[in-house]
Amino acid sequence: MDTVFIKGLEIETLIGAYTWERSLRQCLHLDLDMAWDIHKAAQSDDLEHALDYAQVVAHIQAFAHQAQYQLVESFADHLAVHLMQDFGIRWMRLRVTKPGVNIHARQLGIEIERGQR
Numbered sequence: 162m163d164t165v166f167i168k169g170l171e172i173e174t175l176i177g178a179y180t181w182e183r184s185l186r187q188c189l190h191l192d193l194d195m196a197w198d199i200h201k202a203a204q205s206d207d208l209e210h211a212l213d214y215a216q217v218v219a220h221i222q223a224f225a226h227q228a229q230y231q232l233v234e235s236f237a238d239h240l241a242v243h244l245m246q247d248f249g250i251r252w253m254r255l256r257v258t259k260p261g262v263n264i265h266a267r268q269l270g271i272e273i274e275r276g277q278r
């Protein structure tokens with residue numbers, strides 16, 4: 162199976178478990194790998210048959226705009242469900258990185274895999 166990917170996508174959302182985080186929006190970095198058979202798109206040279214990564218980004222931005230989770234786990238899990246349903250993606254890996262505010266680490270976050278390749 163082929164892969165359509167999006168790396169280093171920056172989005173803003175309300176996220177955090179601490180009180181000070183509930184009244185501001187923070188930046189998350191997203192990396193996605195999505196299984197997709199590209200043969201039909203390659204043969205037809207038609208965006209209609211491709212997993213349109215611009216549309217995926219637009220969905221993620223809309224999702225992040227309305228989301229207000231405490232944990233990156235919840236954000237990632239719900240986002241994966243939405244994307245797989247809306248685009249018919251069979252398998253995806255999603256890494257969500259949060260800047261380490263007040264924590265002595267450059268990056269913090271999680272990586273999930275959903276579905277079957």
Ligand SMILES: Nc1nc2c(c(=O)[nH]1)N=C([C@H](O)[C@@H](O)CO)CN2
Nearest residue numbers: 177178179231232233234259261262
């Ligand atoms: N496994 C997790 N641990 C923590 C999370 C999280 O979302 N998942 N969140 C926080 C705080 O919100 C922190 O990011 C504030 O800097 C702490 N631990």
